[in-house]
Amino acid sequence: MTLLDLTASPRSASVTAGPSWDSQPLRYLDEHGAPVEGGLRPSAEILDPATLLRGYRALRFARAFDTEATNLVMQGRLAVYPSCRGQEACEVAAVQALRVEDWLLPTYRDSAALVLRGIPAVDALTLLRGTWHCGYDPKAWRTMPQCTPLATQGPHAVGLGLAAKLAGDPVVALCLFGDGSTSEGDFHEALNSAAVYQAPVVFLVQNNQYAISVPLDKQTHAAALADKAVGYGMPGVRVDGNDLIALGTVLDAAVRRAREGGGPTLVEAVTYRMQAHTNADDAARYRRSDEVDQWRRRDPIERLATYLTALGTLDAAVEGEIEEECAAYTARMREQFAEEPGYHPDEMFEHVYATPTPRLLEQRELVRAELGDATDAPGTGTEQSR
Amino acid sequence: MTATTAELPAANAPAKPATVTLAKAVNTALADAMAADERVVVFGEDVGALGGVFRVTDGLTARFGENRCFDTPLAEASILGTAIGMAVYGYRPVVEMQFDAFAYPALEQVVSHLAKMRNRTRGAVGAPVVVRIPYGGGIGGVEHHSDSSETYFAHTPGLHVLTPATVADAYSMLRQAIDSPDPVIFFEPKRLYWSKAALELPVSTGPIGTAAVRREGRDATLVCYGQSVPVCLAAAEQAAREGVELEVLDLRSLVPLDEEAIVRSVGHTRRAIVVHEAAGFAGFGAELAARIAEKCFYQLEAPVARVTGLDIPYPPPKYEHWYLPDADRVLDAVDRALAA
Structure with missing residues (x-):
């Protein structure tokens, strides 16, 4: 089974055969937004102007959301926020590759993917606001809780994929990782198991070059993270993570392959984390600003905008509409996060087990009694979150 | 089945319950659960053909097929x-x-995800998942085959931690x-x-979170679980x-802990050896000692005693008889408690 339709592409031989040995990422648009000669050949469906415009809107939306979340943390409305600025094409492509019945397994850096999936911003940012751990119903959204212990979501993706396969459901699990995750044992175990089970899973590594402060060359000695796929017996593809068209092409193929029983794929998206790890980090201690400037010129949004403008699909009027949509969304976010969140200490005891143990009931009474002694206990007395 | 032809009951007599090993009781429970609910799947290392x-x-893959009981790669996490x-x-996995x-590589998945899933999603x-772990020593096992690791799990909120000591409990x-x-x-x-007892099915030995008095007595209570139960008996x-x-x-x-049963027994005997x-x-x-001290302090005639493994890495097979709490070590503690 061929992974990608690359007929007439000089790369077709290496990629359609399975694992990619080529460390040059697959690309459709160059850094200036012009189609690369001899690059990927996306399907007519992906190149359809309406589809591309939908992708562009999503990119702009992701950037607006990310910017607003960054503002909210500075205003003290969020406890912490790991930004995905510069990686929006990966967020958009991952979500757009999936159907509603497919599963998405996000990390803490993928809040934008959550809202792109349709999860309300307040629920998506619950973890980072600190009002609970996961603020949405994973089953309702087919989206697992954002994972913080690196790579541990990998085996969950295998389980979801294997479950779908055993049930005979045409459902795919798409698992997001960062480059740091590829050093973890669970990454290896997940990819190996997925391949053995031929589970319908797509592993998307957003190689943003840094794990907090540690650059990729201290994370791996491999020429490319995608090369790791060879050892698992699955295709590995290295794609430009700032090129939405290339990403969409690769992920569509990988998801289709998984859905049709072809097994898992490892996709490495080469991108860059434009912001520090979180607001609590100081990136100036470990990387140079000229490196950041270099990547700023490869911005995924501007690249697609240039291409769409040249096509005549995007003009000032459409830009204006998108701008308005984004402004309305972020204004609503500001309003929602300005409201004091409701939370009650009883909830700490309610979900540890389906039925609280006698011991937890004792401790709940202890906390209630303590609150009975206190006046104006913060965070108590509202029912909003119940 | 161990019955010989001579022992077979007459066709119209009530069937005599079969005498089975604890391992067979677990096997039967797995098979019955798989037959009762097609969401139940069993997987782990060597659980299939072997x-x-x-x-x-044994026999689960042959009976239910490789989609219900299957071998995994050697990767506990x-x-x-x-x-x-x-x-x-939506499945009901039972993993071995x-x-x-050899369960330690899976500890992060247990602590960070399994135990927390319900809580972190507000109950959504x-x-x-049932994680079956053969545990404990006394089988002449070489290094890494005899650990009693229950406390790591009991310390983690969100898990139930169970350990049967009888054939009927193993099933139920x-x-x-x-x-x-x-x-x-x-x-x-x-x-x-390989301990054996009659197992009459169906059997239900009481809900999760309840202890059982295996022998009644008035002078002291031996609080125990797992393979310490026959030692105490x-x-x-x-x-x-x-x-x-x-x-x-x-x-x-162990979790949930039947504190009522402990308090009832120790309140009656006034002495406790854990x-x-x-x-x-x-x-x-x-x-256990802390809970007994908190709840039974005024009934106690002696300090709560603990008889446990030694605070050393589990020893080699030739040494383990010195390590394992045996009846003599328990009785020495009983003597001290009675002398207090």
Whole structure:
């Protein structure tokens, strides 16, 4: 089974055969937004102007959301926020590759993917606001809780994929990782198991070059993270993570392959984390600003905008509409996060087990009694979150 | 089946309950659960064609097929994580960790995900996974085959931690564990795998979280679980010959803990000796001793005693008889408690 339709592409031989040995990422648009000669050949469906415009809107939306979340943390409305600025094409492509019945397994850096999936911003940012751990119903959204212990979501993706396969459901699990995750044992175990089970899973590594402060060359000695796929017996593809068209092409193929029983794929998206790890980090201690400037010129949004403008699909009027949509969304976010969140200490005891143990009931009474002694206990007395 | 032709009952007589090993009781519970609910799947290392290194999953693949009972790659974290994903999807996975010490690679999946799934999602998603772990020493196992690791799990909120000591409990408690909406760490006392008793099915030995009095007595309570239960019963038998009546309380469930049963028994006997194989320092017995002191302080005639494994890495087979709490060590503690 061929992974990608690359007929007439000089790369077709290496990629359609399975694992990619080529460390040059697959690309459709160059850094200036012009189609690369001899690059990927996306399907007519992906190149359809309406589809591309939908992708562009999503990119702009992701950037607006990310910017607003960054503002909210500075205003003290969020406890912490790991930004995905510069990686929006990966967020958009991952979500757009999936159907509603497919599963998405996000990390803490993928809040934008959550809202792109349709999860309300307040629920998506619950973890980072600190009002609970996961603020949405994973089953309702087919989206697992954002994972913080690196790579541990990998085996969950295998389980979801294997479950779908055993049930005979045409459902795919798409698992997001960062480059740091590829050093973890669970990454290896997940990819190996997925391949053995031929589970319908797509592993998307957003190689943003840094794990907090540690650059990729201290994370791996491999020429490319995608090369790791060879050892698992699955295709590995290295794609430009700032090129939405290339990403969409690769992920569509990988998801289709998984859905049709072809097994898992490892996709490495080469991108860059434009912001520090979180607001609590100081990136100036470990990387140079000229490196950041270099990547700023490869911005995924501007690249697609240039291409769409040249096509005549995007003009000032459409830009204006998108701008308005984004402004309305972020204004609503500001309003929602300005409201004091409701939370009650009883909830700490309610979900540890389906039925609280006698011991937890004792401790709940202890906390209630303590609150009975206190006046104006913060965070108590509202029912909003119940 | 061990019955010979001569022992077979007449066709119209009520069937005599079969005498089975504890391992067979676990096997039967797995098979019955799989027959009752097609969401139940069993997987782990060597559980398929081999039937597990202790033969606990014997025949399950042949009977239910490779989609219901299957071998996994040798990767405990992945086994656990796969089970979590399958449980979220709607399955009821029962996974085997081959030996106590080989479950440690899966600890992060257990602590960070399995135990927390219901809580972190505000009750939206549970993780009904059963993790079977053969545990404990006394089988002549070489390094890493004899650990008592229950405290690591009992210390983690969100898990139920069960350990049967009888054939009937092995069956009944495993069926309950598989039916539970919450994750259960099911510790199987591997030294007792070949102990035998009559097993009449169906059997239900009481809900999760209840202890059982295995022997009644008035002079002191031996609080124990797993393979320490037969040790305590042997100690009580010896003590009885000297006119000392020991009560033996088999906890069955470490989490939730049946504090009522402990308080009832110790309130009556006024002396408590806590017995387990795991190292004593910061062990589960410390929790038991503290709870007894908190709840029974004014009834106690003697300090709560602990008889446990030594605070050393589990020793080599030639040394383990010095390590394992035996009836004599229990009786020495009883003597001290009675002299107090």
